[in-house]
Amino acid sequence: MTDxxxxxxxxxxxxxxxxxxxxxxxxxxxxRVRAAISELGYRPNRAAKALVTGRSQVLGVVAQNSTLxxxxxxxxxxxxxxxxxxxxxxxxxxxxxxxxxxxxxxxQHLDQRVAGIVVIAPVASANEALxxxxxxxxxxxxxxxxxxxxxxxxxxxxxxxxxxxxxxxxAGHSTVWHVSGPSDWFDAIGRIEGWRxxxxxxxxxxPPVMAADWTAASGYRAGQMLARMPDVTAVFxxxxxxxxxxxxxxxxxxxxxxxxxxVVGFDDVPEAAYFIPPLTTIRPDFEAVxxxxxxxxxxxxxxxxxxxxxxxxxxxxxxxxxxxxxxxx
Amino acid sequence: MTDxxxxxxxxxxxxxxxxxxxxxxxxxxxxRVRAAISELGYRPNRAAKALVTGRSQVLGVVAQNSTLxxxxxxxxxxxxxxxxxxxxxxxxxxxxxxxxxxxxxxxQHLDQRVAGIVVIAPVASANEALxxxxxxxxxxxxxxxxxxxxxxxxxxxxxxxxxxxxxxxxAGHSTVWHVSGPSDWFDAIGRIEGWRxxxxxxxxxxPPVMAADWTAASGYRAGQMLARMPDVTAVFxxxxxxxxxxxxxxxxxxxxxxxxxxVVGFDDVPEAAYFIPPLTTIRPDFEAVxxxxxxxxxxxxxxxxxxxxxxxxxxxxxxxxxxxxxxxx
DNA sequence: TTCGGCGATGTGATCGATAACATGTGCCGG
DNA sequence: CCGGCACATGTTATCGATCACATCGCCGAA
Numbered sequence: 001m002t003d004x005x006x007x008x009x010x011x012x013x014x015x016x017x018x019x020x021x022x023x024x025x026x027x028x029x030x031x032r033v034r035a036a037i038s039e040l041g042y043r044p045n046r047a048a049k050a051l052v053t054g055r056s057q058v059l060g061v062v063a064q065n066s067t068l069x070x071x072x073x074x075x076x077x078x079x080x081x082x083x084x085x086x087x088x089x090x091x092x093x094x095x096x097x098x099x100x101x102x103x104x105x106x107x108q109h110l111d112q113r114v115a116g117i118v119v120i121a122p123v124a125s126a127n128e129a130l131x132x133x134x135x136x137x138x139x140x141x142x143x144x145x146x147x148x149x150x151x152x153x154x155x156x157x158x159x160x161x162x163x164x165x166x167x168x169x170x171a172g173h174s175t176v177w178h179v180s181g182p183s184d185w186f187d188a189i190g191r192i193e194g195w196r197x198x199x200x201x202x203x204x205x206x207p208p209v210m211a212a213d214w215t216a217a218s219g220y221r222a223g224q225m226l227a228r229m230p231d232v233t234a235v236f237x238x239x240x241x242x243x244x245x246x247x248x249x250x251x252x253x254x255x256x257x258x259x260x261x262x263v264v265g266f267d268d269v270p271e272a273a274y275f276i277p278p279l280t281t282i283r284p285d286f287e288a289v290x291x292x293x294x295x296x297x298x299x300x301x302x303x304x305x306x307x308x309x310x311x312x313x314x315x316x317x318x319x320x321x322x323x324x325x326x327x328x329x
Numbered sequence: 330m331t332d333x334x335x336x337x338x339x340x341x342x343x344x345x346x347x348x349x350x351x352x353x354x355x356x357x358x359x360x361r362v363r364a365a366i367s368e369l370g371y372r373p374n375r376a377a378k379a380l381v382t383g384r385s386q387v388l389g390v391v392a393q394n395s396t397l398x399x400x401x402x403x404x405x406x407x408x409x410x411x412x413x414x415x416x417x418x419x420x421x422x423x424x425x426x427x428x429x430x431x432x433x434x435x436x437q438h439l440d441q442r443v444a445g446i447v448v449i450a451p452v453a454s455a456n457e458a459l460x461x462x463x464x465x466x467x468x469x470x471x472x473x474x475x476x477x478x479x480x481x482x483x484x485x486x487x488x489x490x491x492x493x494x495x496x497x498x499x500a501g502h503s504t505v506w507h508v509s510g511p512s513d514w515f516d517a518i519g520r521i522e523g524w525r526x527x528x529x530x531x532x533x534x535x536p537p538v539m540a541a542d543w544t545a546a547s548g549y550r551a552g553q554m555l556a557r558m559p560d561v562t563a564v565f566x567x568x569x570x571x572x573x574x575x576x577x578x579x580x581x582x583x584x585x586x587x588x589x590x591x592v593v594g595f596d597d598v599p600e601a602a603y604f605i606p607p608l609t610t611i612r613p614d615f616e617a618v619x620x621x622x623x624x625x626x627x628x629x630x631x632x633x634x635x636x637x638x639x640x641x642x643x644x645x646x647x648x649x650x651x652x653x654x655x656x657x658x
Numbered sequence: 659t660t661c662g663g664c665g666a667t668g669t670g671a672t673c674g675a676t677a678a679c680a681t682g683t684g685c686c687g688g
Numbered sequence: 689c690c691g692g693c694a695c696a697t698g699t700t701a702t703c704g705a706t707c708a709c710a711t712c713g714c715c716g717a718a
Contacts (some may be wrong), residue, residue, distance in 0.1 A: 394681080
């Protein structure tokens, strides 16, 4: 930086002003400095800037280390959004979302002087950790507890589940079964709620929830039970991989989809259109979630105050071939 | 740090020595300093350290922004391995792997004074960029060009493809068709080579390569063509999602898998066991790739010299139900 | 005419760590 | 009994930026 200043015939402070777009610099001076910068191939040292300002141009993300489609897509979408805004993303993967792990990951980020932190906290166990975090750092939660008063962005799980269920009911089914995600996930809870609400509104009978985790394996197991109950004609699976397992179980027991049983999933994984049959599902807009999260975070960073705004992103129904009326049998 | 020094009754330099495990500190002094540190809840400022040493405890990863299973798993595995070694990972996502984008991402990482960089460079277009990178920074490439003399870790694509093809031949098929990935991906090229080698060794006829991208959609299109050729009895798909599309195309045209047509995939995505039928596939060991990469990177960081070692990780055949002999029809 | 004020720029202190060198002990061998 | 050396520790400079404040013209209003 000193070299640049010398070449441009100004002080290091003026170079700093040009770099940071400070208004009070003469056009001519600004140009001289710019020329010197590009001639020397000068690149500012972020570490020095971080040291003096106490903040870096890095955003920290704490996420459960997983290749689950939802969280992974969210992460990628957020990385993109952040890159566009000129931020780098530092990922603090964590194997369990408990208080200790999250706390450690957050502190590690604070050591690096990140400008803000995003916690992808889809499970109940993350709550306690979030309650004990320092309040003065910009922080936004994705998929966290809707009941917590904190800055939060989520997909509207209940609305999506409701739409899926209503779509099945509208096709003529008298009720809809549900294979749910793990009960400690807010996503799973929200989807159960939406499903139940749609059934209640329609005055339909509410079958017991079939608990599963998010894997195709557990969907398959649930599907094996559903397949042997002849009165089951419609199933709403809490995600597409569960649906995949269900499709296979149905196929093995000779129950055709959608002629005998209709199935709707959630997530719209890229392969969903190529399941047998192509899966009708709910598509959450991960990019919108990422953009919104980034916006809130940047807002907090600029204002210096942490808000408790809540944003909910409505998902969208994608109709394919896995739903038909019960009469088709 | 000054506060800690005062409380412990020593100089800040001694505190620094304790922090960095310097040997020449008396046991008793060391304990006093440790006590002061924990009493004050002191946490060192990484930015300051990075400023003075010129290196941070951060590793940069440049990857194509995608939710493709392979790259995404690799990234997660690497983040875990790095976290275990006490490093944070900063991800520089890039939408296209061309010279300009990679260059920019790398420079951004250098601005942050990362300790080392990993480039996940599975396509040919990344080569040019890699040739023009500064040579003095520790850098390891994953899935890069096997022909480039650089530090590189890859899955042994050819060996996996060969194993898959041999398995199909061993089941009694006279030849094996191949639906490949995009021709600018080294992974795709390696898999084609392995497939071709296995056919050549067995003296089997070599059918034309069916070009596709990695998506289920393109697998479906290829599958539609394969399904109408009655002499096609065995297909090796370059990844599991392609295989999924093929399975659906076969199912639509009434060709049963595995009775009429056998299919093998590549990747072993978690859902592969729940395709219809469960997919026989090749499982690459992403964790081994990540561990090896990290090891090489740390080696370079410590030694200060950049090596050109190459490591290849052999994948493994996972047998399920999508392969049978041609006689079964 | 004069002085307040603002715009453009420079000067020195500062962030929090490490590096290089200096200092002060105590022990050993000659 | 003393020089010298290893060990423990302290002092000061340094990394590369920003911040707070000082300075210097210059313009317009009293």
